[in-house]
Amino acid sequence: MRVAIVTESFLPHMNGVTGSVLQILRHLERLGHEAHVIAPSALGAPGQVSGARIEAIPSLPLPGYRHVRVGTSSSSRIAASLRRFDPDVVHLASPFALGWRGVLAADSLSVASVAAYQTDVAAYTERYRIAATTGLAQTHIARLHRRATLTLAPSAESAGQLAELGVDRVRRWGRGVDAERFHPSHRSLPLRAGWGAEIVVGYVGRLAPEKQVEDLAALRDIPGSRLVIVGDGPSRPRLERLLPDALFLGHLEGAELATAMASFDLFVHPGESETFGQTLQEAHASGVPVVATGRGGPLDLVRMGIDGWLYRPGDLEDLRLRVADLAGDQRKRHAFGEAGREGVQHRGWASVCDQLLEHFDEARTLHLSDVRARARRIVRPEPPLPVAPRRWHRYVALGDSLTEGLCDPAPDGALRGWADRLALLLAARGGLHYANLAIRSKRVRDLCGVQLERALELRPDLVSILIGANDLVKHRVDIAALAAEVEDAVRRLRGTGADVLLVTPFLPGRRAASIYTRRFAAFATALAGVAARTGAILIDTDLHPELADRPNWGEDLVHLSSRGHRFLAYRAGELLGVPDADALGVLDAALHEHEPVGAGVWWRRHALPWVWRRLHGRTAGDGRNAKHDDYVYLGRSAAPRGAVVR
Template sequence: MTESFLPHMNGVTGSVLQILRHLERTGHQAHVVAPAAAGIPTSVSGAAIESIPSLALPGYRNVRVGTSPAHRVAASLRRFAPDVVHLASPFALGWRGVLAAERLDVAAVAAYQTDVAAYTERYGIAATTGFAQTHIARLHRRATLTLAPSSEAQSQLEQLGVDRLRRWGRGVDAERFHPTRRDLTMRRQWGADGDAVIGYVGRLAPEKQVEDLVAVQSVPGTRLVIVGDGPSRARLESLMPDAIFLGHLEGEALAAAMASFDVFVHPGESETFGQTLQEAHASGVPVVATGRGGPLDLVRMGVDGWLYRPGDLDDLRMRVADLAGDVRKRRAFGEAGFDAVQGRSWASICDQLLAHYEEAQTLKRVDTSLRARRVVRPEQSRPVVSMRWRRYVALGDSLTEGLCDPAPDGALRGWADRLALLLASRGGLHYANLAIRSKRVSDVCGYQLQRALELRPDLVSILIGANDLVKRRVDIPALAASLEDAVVQLREIGADVVLVTPFLPGRRAAGMYTSRFAAFATALAGIATRTGAILIDTDLHPTLGDRPHWGEDLVHLSSRGHRFLAYRVGEVLAVPHADALGLLDAALHEHEPIGTGLWWRRHALPWVWRRMQGRAAGDGRSAKHDGYVYLGRSSAARDVPVH
């Protein structure tokens, strides 16, 4: 679903066309929904084009805005039955698209490409800027995944409260845009036999700030050439009477013009990416661009171009004059820019897009399985840089102690013990498990934390909170504040901290607590962001709630569940082959019996009796590993003092 399409050619349309070509080459089916316009094709690259009613955008009679209601868009999607809905630069039609995707329970990937809020300011209608920002935030928060083209665009979206952001740039046609396209005949037509050509390519509109080129039109020994068209053209021609205006160019003519420049200038401050900068670099032309937005990621200062201070036209003129007057520097910068874009083909960029589609489908399944809405949605945990930790301490309650996961000798194992064995496979590990059944956040943040600080670990895991969250009354902000203080103290001694969100069995009776667990998980996500802790968001693994993962008491993980959690954490901690080991382990235990037992007599009634007496199962118990035990083959590696 795209806000802009043929016959109107711009950055959004160009990206969509490249995506369609790649989908066709890789054997995928595509369907395009776009605003109707005179001359719109019925198919492109094997994809049917469905045009919907539209209106012309004021001031841009060639730009159309789709007007179909969400239910009609949903009907269109239902007929095609997509796996993923791609929203190209969504705003008006994109809003209806994201609502339609929700109705059909389909993943929606929103590609942020146009800074509409900045455009409203540039057009002098600042009263609508707040509305535009609110709408952008609302739309992208409803999309399953948002793709930001640059680091600054990603930062802007984060400030608006948009989550699930990924970086996805744009490819460049390095065969079309190439230094060999340089055309000396064209340069002579421009009257630039001995002059350096300063070039611009883009829409001639207020948001592009093309009028700033007035500052460079009189640089000695240069010619200013402007490629493009738009509502500002007449005014710009009067402002810059000595500049050469070529109008709209495309295809081979555009590539020849770009390669025939000596310096490419990009003055727009609201560019989320800056595709023409890549095309200039591919053409072997150095770039001078404003130090804001997309150019920050595309121009390397003093290597392949210059970034000037936004709004400082004297700095712009100085940077352009520097390159215009130095042939050797221009050549060096141009070669560096050419080298930089060679790995950014549209094929590789679109392969990245397909990976984002797959991730969005996974996240959509997670969102659908959630029983309570999250303020901050579950986010895929990125594997950390592979490290060899030498001292690991586990904090928590019965889940980390290992209840319902007996070893052959009757001792308790649990997910943390299993994770410790995975970590020890790298060459040995000192491991302590301070978890005790029935304990709460106050216990982890109290004596367990103090003992952990004494042990000076370099890795700590914390899985706690379930016993607090099932109490009659709970203060989630207070629990989170205590836990954050504990994480900060551990981080201050140099420890990596793994925070695991508490989880519930997939039973109807657990439903009364889902909103609490969701709120606590959101709080832990915030703690991880602020402290640099490693978050294991168990909502991303909805099968953890399945009956086979729970013991006969229905409140603790079974051996299968402990194994599952251990391998999921191992994957995030970049344990070699953790995913493959997990699959092998699961296959070996595929027919493991699931004990049902006399649940009420063995588990429920004793728990109720202890609560009535004000007791807990962990009263009087000590941690199973209050000090370090060494896991490994060689005693020579036991060089860490045990307290």
């Protein structure tokens, strides 16, 4: 079997996701399968692991967690990588930003995909309050896992969370534990003597907000005990101030980690956003009893009163009582530790990875049935849209030259464009008041300023936003700041009750444009987060790689041609629930298939005027007004008498 792995995290950053991927690669190599890994680039990342080539994808640091990288490549680039490898199945390890592109790429190549839900991203974003570059919420999680052929949940609670989001085809799949590395025999008396405590209460994990390590302050002054913390992360300086009596060992791995774990007397885990809890298994394998919060993964890993205690989530007094109970009873600690060790014997990585291969086989079978069903026009149900379909009466388009309609002339010489065409589609359902405030060369700050204020005056119930391309091709750009500006505009519009159609900027399929691919992909990822948090309707143009094809671009090679504008309009109409929009698009394309694509006068008409404007500090939009600064009525008859459009 040929297995491609798209992972959000990989070496040199070691965490649960990286550890799982490494174990999967070793197992695939042992059994003679071929593997290929697509992972975010990072200094010190290997080029090959267990016979698998590691393809590094451009990445950005995660805000607040600088050594964690977020992949930013487009789905078309990932699809090209997958096409070269030709996998039988694509495994998405804890899919998030890069994983979304991965599932789109697998879709485009008609390859089965298996998504492993390992990180509760919605809970993380809530605790971090992170920038739009990485923010994703529940609607995005649902969309991603619904698109995958099969989803693997590590615990019963996480499977339930996915079911509530409308994710079907969920199977249980946990993580293995190395019961030879983590073993009671590694307990070190000299190490314990150096810690200077009769009873050692240990914690292992990232020192980050989502781990809730600050809750361990409730364990102060338990007689004879000392808190020993293994791990590192952005919260460490604050935790060292909050827990002055605790011993912070920093990041440990390998034999050092196994020795430290076995030398604990009991293990505590306060994080409430764990989908699994790998360190709980490692503590049990080390013969150490566990006290963990009664939420998420620990519910499946800790047997209450047998190998540990679960305390009521958020009840720090209950946490203290549970720890004090074990700290004061050596016989109970020993009995719980032995039971924990016995309980993980069947969870070795070989067994767990064999189960994964079975899931891969099932996904391939399901994918084949999906392909056959589509051939018979039996469509797998899609998850509900974040905004219920409705008929709109007042539509305002915001943006730059793409929304103004450059390179899409009407018979009378006026500009049309995708937004005008979308307005006509929407008007066919009973009439529509339409305004187009877009002006060529405008940037995010222009849309979030004059255009936004005018749109608010018009009180629309639908607004489209396509902006950012002119910012992203500048010499320097702050993608997170741009996304934050767009998010503020979307929130203001949503606050009036309007639906917002948010379109990710895109590039032509030209070599010269490829230097901006990373920026456009990062901004698209940011806009996915904006849509998820605000309830905006997202057109992710990465879903439609054919938009980059040369016939969809005008003779200036930077604006859509009439064909491209039509294509985008029908994709938007399809998303907004316009009846038969896809069929209309196919018919429209057939009627215009013989239109010529011009490019012969590109330098004279477009390149040289652009250079002249740059030299004189001007833009093509200087002094221009919006083509429809107020509503025009589109319908079979005039606007109803007395109709209020503002």
